[in-house]
Amino acid sequence: MNFTVKPLAAVALAGASALAAAQTSGVTLFGVLDVGVQRLKNGSKTLNLESIDGMQTSRIGFRGREDLGNGLSASFHLEGAIGPDVGAGGDWRRRATVSLASKAAGELRLGRDYTPTFWSISRFNAFGTNGVGAASNLVYGFDGVSGTSKTVIRSDNSVGYFLPDGLGGVYGQAMVAAGEGTTGRYVGGRIGYAGSGVDVALAVSETVNTNAGDKFKVTNLGGSYTLGALKLLGLVHISKLTTREQKNYVVGAHYAVGAGLIRASFVNAQSTNSANGENYTGKLLAIGYVHNLSKRTSLYTTLSQVNNSRTGRFLIPGGSAIARGEDSSGVEAGIYHSF
Amino acid sequence: MNFTVKPLAAVALAGASALAAAQTSGVTLFGVLDVGVQRLKNGSKTLNLESIDGMQTSRIGFRGREDLGNGLSASFHLEGAIGPDVGAGGDWRRRATVSLASKAAGELRLGRDYTPTFWSISRFNAFGTNGVGAASNLVYGFDGVSGTSKTVIRSDNSVGYFLPDGLGGVYGQAMVAAGEGTTGRYVGGRIGYAGSGVDVALAVSETVNTNAGDKFKVTNLGGSYTLGALKLLGLVHISKLTTREQKNYVVGAHYAVGAGLIRASFVNAQSTNSANGENYTGKLLAIGYVHNLSKRTSLYTTLSQVNNSRTGRFLIPGGSAIARGEDSSGVEAGIYHSF
């Protein structure tokens, strides 16, 4: 019994009947399950839990591409998060897009998608945006506290444009999203260059929060350099919301050892508020090891420590609340499996 | 890596062991992503948004059929809506049915399914039931206001019967649904004839709303006639709820031009309430163009205008509320992609 994908009869078959049959196309099922155990210590409180997504976010998705001829193609991407610890799932809120692309002119993409500024947070961190060691634990925190912008990672209602391949290593994208609801009107872009082991990108965005009426601005500049078994990564990330500003400086490294990979990351985060003079910092230091059993399956472990200045409140999410100035630490080990 | 579908071991393997192995059967994955941009004007208020489902409702589904021999077959259909603008999805509320069918005797279908009266609204409208130009914008409005019947489109808990093929072009179906909850006890049927370019059908239904205790009755008669590149469509749709009645008269046309299709529709809707003498009308005029890039992918645009009589309140859904007598208009352009 083969699993087949058949095109729906289009509404407008009369018009389509003059067209050649759709060329061969495939639909791909893909996914990740990533489950482990975690020990979080916030201040003096410790929590043991079954953790998920320590290496990549658990997910399931379908994607496909149809060749329309003349360098044109249509494609779709549906991807939703899974919570294997409790069996959660169901939506496609990681990404739900339809695209029309031209080899010469680039890709037009509509739907819910990642924001341009997100990609530098993800790509130029040794731990991506997952697990106790992720720099995003401090980067997202700013918005997590303010709770006013949902565009740090993704945006609903987006219209995106991506530069085509073949520009000598230059890549780029732009996104706008209508401020229909509370998500906010988003405008952002990212431009980068990849080649000869170097990858570097600059991204900026502005979100006008429809409800609060304020503006959430993000600027980041990041890069990586790969030389043999060693990859160095760095990121400067600045986010502003009215009188508040957060600056994150991130450096990291990957070092391949046989079927394993050592990962290390250091983050310095500074949060200021010109309205009340608040000014605190947090530092995250993380180290981890990934053992690849295959290209699809890995075992991993990560240790991470967050130290706050006297009034700081950065932390590794998932555990207890911390008092200002308290520290946060986490250790985890898990299984990553993709399909 | 092939995607395979394997039958579960039935509970009753002992009994099944005497049977021949299931014949070759397939499971089909299918779906639609339809995203665009829309501008709605209700009264003096304008809303710009990323719109979905302008041509067909975004969806994902699985369906399969097992040949049981002797003209018998079992089949299933699972289909749920997707909201690619926000990544919504997860249920199978478009349709979730299991069927037992005989080539000679027809199909018995159980589960959540479309009501018989829905099909004439969908099939005999130039814009189906999607987008700013759909006649359903006025047809559904009646029930949208009353909020008491959910069976305009589908019914939970249904038992349906479909006539077999091979009756000289005559087709038909009947449905009953138990009034277990608030959905209401539904009884409906549809009978039609298709052949020589003609398709015509009559459908009736009655829903006893369990909670309110009232009855929602629908009668519609529709047809289409195809001659070369031209298809004409017409529908009379009457719905009643206690003292209220709505009559919809719909005419429309499809005209194929190369890889394109021009669509036009006019709707006259009259709503009366014998309890308070209320009597108003709304008229919808819509025109659109679909450009088929392939059998699976199209670009489309539609313009639609709704004019109300002095106390009328028909509108294109999705925008602001209107005052009685105000008009509503919408324009949209989008990408339709199926897989």
Added chain:
Amino acid sequence: MNFTVKPLAAVALAGASALAAAQTSGVTLFGVLDVGVQRLKNGSKTLNLESIDGMQTSRIGFRGREDLGNGLSASFHLEGAIGPDVGAGGDWRRRATVSLASKAAGELRLGRDYTPTFWSISRFNAFGTNGVGAASNLVYGFDGVSGTSKTVIRSDNSVGYFLPDGLGGVYGQAMVAAGEGTTGRYVGGRIGYAGSGVDVALAVSETVNTNAGDKFKVTNLGGSYTLGALKLLGLVHISKLTTREQKNYVVGAHYAVGAGLIRASFVNAQSTNSANGENYTGKLLAIGYVHNLSKRTSLYTTLSQVNNSRTGRFLIPGGSAIARGEDSSGVEAGIYHSF
């Protein structure tokens, strides 16, 4: 158009590049739709409804296995319930696990999974845990009333271990689950033997309910014996919660007749509470017939009668509430179809 499954590029490709490509592996789609009609009588009140899951729970899932060489494998299992009567679905709360297994050492499994004690309720009952005749209608009732333990069937956040094959028919599993939330800290195990038509297992568990602070304990011993067309099943199930105790004694039989299977079950349930002297019993007697149209598709019907002692309140779920001492009965007929 073939449906293909492609591995995601692992985060740590640098490290993985030294590995051989993943061996051929498959992902399997599977599911069940089971819909019927049911008549329930509780006391003097009767309810007719479209019922689901009379033979097996309606579901959809994906599972896959990757051979890692040297007797090692990684696998995943995602499975969620479907409600075809109303189109419900979306999560993976039937099971969401990732596993690492060795032919010699057994399987380590993480995620949301069935508890060890559940399996004996399911396997050693003539009607499994589905439909009006299921012994689980009385077994679950105890917890259904107390509402304090969710581990009767499954546990979130579990870490499970399964003995390998090849132990001369001995099988076994153990599970622990962290008490992160309200689900409770679970510890349980099951050990059994299967061979020569015999299958027998003992299982025990303890759940410390984090919120209530009390302990829910389950012990069960069950078995089946198959001789030709006849299979006999039996189970003793004891559950305790503080001062309350429930004892269930279950006997049942399967008898294969051509393409059919006759199923019969008798349950005696006794509920006591040492705190207030409450002591009542309920008896369930059920008989049913399954007609297999193929290995994937069956028609079934079941009759079930529950008689309570003077203060008893056992019932077949889904209908009206009963007064103490009232009886409950149900009859159903349905279509089971798997893919």
